[in-house]
Amino acid sequence: MEHLYLPPSLRYFTPLRVLHGSPGEHACFEYDLVEALRPELVVDVGAGNALPFAVFCQSMQDHDVDGLAYAIDVWENDDTREARGDASFTSLNNFFHAHHRFAYLLRRDPEGALAHFADGSIDLLRFDLARISYPPRELFDAWIPKVAPGGALVCAGIVEGSTGREHWRARLPSSFVFEAQALGVAVFDSSGGEEPDHDLLRSLRAPDEPGHRALAAFYEHARRHHALMIEVGEHGTELVRKRT
Amino acid sequence: MLPYLPKSLELVPKRMGFSTWVDHLAFGYDLVGALRPDVLVELGTQSGVSYFCFCQAVREHGLATRCYAVDTWQGDAHTSAYDEGVWNEVSAHNAAHYSDFSTLQRMLFEEALGRFESESIDLLHIDGYHTYDAVRGDFESWYPKVRPGGIVLFHDIAARLLDFGAWRFWNELMTTHETFWFKHGFGLGVLRKPGPARQAPLLDYLFSKDEAVVHTLRAFYVHAAIHLELTRKKRRLDARRSKTSASP
Numbered sequence: 393m394e395h396l397y398l399p400p401s402l403r404y405f406t407p408l409r410v411l412h413g414s415p416g417e418h419a420c421f422e423y424d425l426v427e428a429l430r431p432e433l434v435v436d437v438g439a440g441n442a443l444p445f446a447v448f449c450q451s452m453q454d455h456d457v458d459g460l461a462y463a464i465d466v467w468e469n470d471d472t473r474e475a476r477g478d479a480s481f482t483s484l485n486n487f488f489h490a491h492h493r494f495a496y497l498l499r500r501d502p503e504g505a506l507a508h509f510a511d512g513s514i515d516l517l518r519f520d521l522a523r524i525s526y527p528p529r530e531l532f533d534a535w536i537p538k539v540a541p542g543g544a545l546v547c548a549g550i551v552e553g554s555t556g557r558e559h560w561r562a563r564l565p566s567s568f569v570f571e572a573q574a575l576g577v578a579v580f581d582s583s584g585g586e587e588p589d590h591d592l593l594r595s596l597r598a599p600d601e602p603g604h605r606a607l608a609a610f611y612e613h614a615r616r617h618h619a620l621m622i623e624v625g626e627h628g629t630e631l632v633r634k635r636t
Numbered sequence: 637m638l639p640y641l642p643k644s645l646e647l648v649p650k651r652m653g654f655s656t657w658v659d660h661l662a663f664g665y666d667l668v669g670a671l672r673p674d675v676l677v678e679l680g681t682q683s684g685v686s687y688f689c690f691c692q693a694v695r696e697h698g699l700a701t702r703c704y705a706v707d708t709w710q711g712d713a714h715t716s717a718y719d720e721g722v723w724n725e726v727s728a729h730n731a732a733h734y735s736d737f738s739t740l741q742r743m744l745f746e747e748a749l750g751r752f753e754s755e756s757i758d759l760l761h762i763d764g765y766h767t768y769d770a771v772r773g774d775f776e777s778w779y780p781k782v783r784p785g786g787i788v789l790f791h792d793i794a795a796r797l798l799d800f801g802a803w804r805f806w807n808e809l810m811t812t813h814e815t816f817w818f819k820h821g822f823g824l825g826v827l828r829k830p831g832p833a834r835q836a837p838l839l840d841y842l843f844s845k846d847e848a849v850v851h852t853l854r855a856f857y858v859h860a861a862i863h864l865e866l867t868r869k870k871r872r873l874d875a876r877r878s879k880t881s882a883s884p
Contacts, residue, residue, distance in 0.1 A: 402859050
């Protein structure tokens, strides 16, 4: 049975942080996940340009989630152009200081950051395997115990055929994967074993292939909608500039 | 959960024009797909923005609907008199795309009334002259022609300008019938005649007793209208870009 679903990302989300015309491939999903989960502790390991981290923080703020958020990365030896510009450590620090005072950047590698977080304490943990040089298996073994009961784990870069994907599937066999973007999502059991009371979290936990495909299609629509908003808006500005 | 993701989110309307109905195109398109009407009648077609959206839905959903547009194509006190060019464009568009199932009836509504049997119309769209008496008269004349379980649409039920009175008649209908209404695009009322109803998710949402569902449905089709507008703007920008890049 189809279900009428219009999440916050399509009702009122206007991304604060946009790089190269995009708030990130999964911005809508990330925004809605925070609204659903209401995490009091968010940790992003391999935060990089911090687009997803900024979406998490914006959603926390928009939905009055009284929490803390930590982005972890070394932010060095990175010769991409964006890292030198809007995604440099200084620029990121300025952005989060200006917009989200509950958010902090930890300039550490994943191993060095591990000791800062107790087991079972993180409500929303994110990895970006593309930015982490550790073997995925060791990363998962070290960090997954940090996730709180009822919390969620999001993992970017679990490309089909990669060892990251292999270990993800082995460790979290019934989790949700946005195949087109190689993004894995796992919502953990709550301490009491009860089902979440939010549609999105229930969908992510349901071992229902058609449901997962439909949810992925829905978020593809949401992504295209935001891309249109940004492109139409930006190009409008461009035209105005040309005219003047 | 299977999120509702209707076909209208991919809609590229073949017929556009200046009309507040533009905001309801996505809904109209999906309603036809959900209701699968055998007979569809529109009273007051003007440039055909809503009517040809219905026709496009019939075609793209692969339905066997017979569609009828009734209008004098001469205008009224609210629209002012039409140029004959409006009729020429509408009839040309109909001939080019939908003549196998769509008929334009260029006459007064009361002249067309006798051409339809009682309880034969599955979807009736009332969008003629918008005074209270005119809308009430159209409804009272045509309601017997609507099949039990069929749907009647009313446009402009949120328009409070000039001597428009659709809003006042709609307020009366809401107390006696199963209804839903959109507030955007000058308002669109949806009324279901009692009787055996078709089953489809959209029809369940429309007439749900759950206020949260009703509220979400309104918001969903505002989103769909915005999405359609963005896709149209994007196409216009792309056209301008290619024009600019082609020019020396």
